[in-house]
Amino acid sequence: MIVLLPATLSACAAVDESKPITFTEDRGVSSQPFPKNYRTEVQSFLRTYLNDPVGVRDAVMAEPVERVIGGRQRYVACVRFSARESDGGYREPHERAILFVDGRLDRIVENAAEPCAGLAYAPFPELEKMTR
Template sequence: MASEIVRLVAVVAAGMMALAMAACSSSKDAEPDANIFPKDYKLELMNTLQRELEDPTNIRDGFISEPFLTTASREQRYAVCVRSNSRNINRTYTGAKDRIGYFYAGHLNQLIEATADQCAKVAYKPWPELQNICFSEKGCK
């Protein structure tokens, strides 16, 4: 009988130690701050445009806004508006298009065509780096 009590106490003590250790450990990583200012926003946007545009060479009329906080899916996120006139696969200019890039934790998360109201009130400024960059191995112009 005494040995059963000792065993029971040992099992209970081991269980309590396991619970105490589990309470001290955290299996979840800390969530990043969703609204860190996107300091490299121009570089990230250029890299994404290089991959996404049908013809990322000889872009005309490049404009960009400063990062601004906006509501995206009920959450506040930094966004940047980009306006440019790029070429399609036939090397024909398609006309100026507005795009909006959403940032999460300081990095570009999504770049999509902007609706009429998403970039309507932003102050665009010239973005000559976009117009002057050459992504082609053969050279531009």
């Protein structure tokens, strides 16, 4: 029988602050494939990312474009929407950048002003129709 002490568990959860947390391994490839299923992947991710995915308003999305992020070429899709708050109200729409590595969703960037600058947005009704 193996017993893990709290100190042992916390060591497992430690994160190297100098490296971002990502879902996919970064092979450092400069030519990235276009993320074919980006709309579906973004919707699925946001369903789990948001505290309450029901009732999203003003959802728009920009198609993925190539940008240099952290010194590496990436496809970035930007979304802007208002999510329902715990009190039932809404804040102003917030912009987020979704990064893709090797054609798959890798991570979300909350401070998205720079990677999303100058992109053209189109309605994203699938996001507004999400359920739990």
